[in-house]
């Protein structure tokens with residue numbers, strides 16, 4: 047199926063009104079689909095699988111900003127550390143430390159988002175508030191251990207439901223937590239400003255709740271089989 051360019055134009059103009067940015071989620075889709083959107087002006091692409099990301103990164107333009115949005119295993123960080131533009135799903139102190147280690151090795155700071163568990167489903171990954179607080183305590187107590195990362199905000203996935211009120215409530219709760227953590231831990235750090243919420247089905251709700259990055263796949267590239 048071809049890339050949906052009218053949807054792309056519509057979504058980017060909707061995002062512009064909010065000052066939000068689009069992560070075009072291209073997992074499972076061929077490099078040719080990415081090129082089609084690249085030619086239309088898109089530069090940020092999101093991938094979920096390390097091996098697939100490496101293959102695509104090797105064959106596509108160097109100015110693409112690759113965002114890793116999947117569940118990242120510590121032992122695979124080293125493969126993407128040299129080039130990844132942002133890692134959305136950081137859900138443990140151990141993973142953040144490993145990203146920092148590999149960032150230092152690659153002589154860069156890797157932008158990261160902490161993934162918070164906001165959905166009702168048990169299955170979705172993410173930190174709860176207790177885990178978040180302990181991660182932030184480690185982060186502030188020993189900044190040297192985290193010199194290779196820059197924490198830029200939060201990522202969350204709402205409950206998979208048609209209940210817009212439920213989704214809206216979850217996104218707003220995450221935004222409130224974001225504002226609190228920003229004030230308590232990152233008051234003077236401009237880089238801490240991203241809230242990655244919203245996918246094809248709920249990005250409008252996410253924008254209303256203060257999302258700055260929306261991760262949209264199927265609406266641009268068609269369904270994944």
Ligand SMILES: *Cc1c(COP(=O)(O)O)cnc(C)c1O
Nearest residue numbers: 071115245246247261262263264
């Ligand atoms: C696949 C995926 C998306 C995109 O989902 P769509 O419903 O296809 O827009 C967004 N975020 C994450 C974390 C994903 O894994």
